[in-house]
Amino acid sequence: MKNSLNERRQERGWSQQHLADALGVSRQTVISIERGRFDPSLPLAFRLAEVFGCRIDELFDPRGDGAQSS
Amino acid sequence: MKNSLNERRQERGWSQQHLADALGVSRQTVISIERGRFDPSLPLAFRLAEVFGCRIDELFDPRGDGAQSS
DNA sequence: TCCTTAAGTAAAGCGTGCTTGACTTGTAAA
DNA sequence: TTTACAAGTCAAGCACGCTTTACTTAAGGA
Structure with missing residues (x-):
């Protein structure tokens, strides 16, 4: 699914590791x-x-990858 | 996670099967x-x-089951 | 040059999301 | 009573979310 994570993370100047820690998940x-x-x-x-x-x-777009053929 | 699915489904008079079909998942x-x-x-x-x-x-409450101990 | 940090790939393993199929219970209609 | 539907349980199996470890590449500072 398409999302604006990378964009928003970089706006804030966060590394992937920093975000991972904030979320409590792995990098x-x-x-x-x-x-x-x-x-x-x-x-x-x-x-x-x-x-x-x-x-x-606002973060995820459910139509982003979902094979809408028409 | 706590949610208002049952409530909202019954408001509309839908069976679980009807909802499952609408969602494209199993009952x-x-x-x-x-x-x-x-x-x-x-x-x-x-x-x-x-x-x-x-x-x-509006459908899901992330704090619904999430073990906030204090 | 060497070291560090950020970002990326790959693979093995575990827990969970979802499926199918079989069975039970309660309610209501024939 | 029998039939049918709605809601529920349980179990086996497959696919995906997430972890950990190890390796690669590029950029910047000592």
């Missing part, structure tokens, strides 16, 4: 989500929204 | 999420919000 997890390898769990999505001070639907 | 999945056995994936959370015409954070 690998941050990388994988940023690069769209997989979607975060719902609890993690809530923590991301909290960390970035926005709503989940 | 088991609806039951398990309603009863808090596990959290939906992020894509499924977005579909739930769409089906119920609200936002994810």
Whole structure:
């Protein structure tokens, strides 16, 4: 799923490690989500929204990768 | 994670099967999420919000089950 | 040059999200 | 009573979220 994680993280000048620590997950997890390898769990999505001070639907775009063929 | 699925589904007079079909998942999945056995994936959370015409954070409460000890 | 930090890849392993199928219980209609 | 539907439990199995470890590449400072 497409997201604005990388953008928002860099706006704040945070490293992936810093964000991972703030979220309580590994750096690998941050990388994988940023690069769209997989979607975060719902609890993690809530923590991301909290960390970035926005709503989940502002952070993630469900149509971003979801094969809308027409 | 605590949620208002059951409440909102019954307001609309939908069976679990009807909701499951609308979401494109099995009835088991609806039951398990309603009863808090596990959290939906992020894509499924977005579909739930769409089906119920609200936002994810209106449907789910991240503090609902999250062991805040103090 | 060497060292450090940030970002990335890859792979093995564990817990959980979701599926299918079978079974139970309560309610209501035939 | 029998049939049918809604809601629930349980269990086996597959796919994905997340962890850990190890390695690579590029940029900056000593």
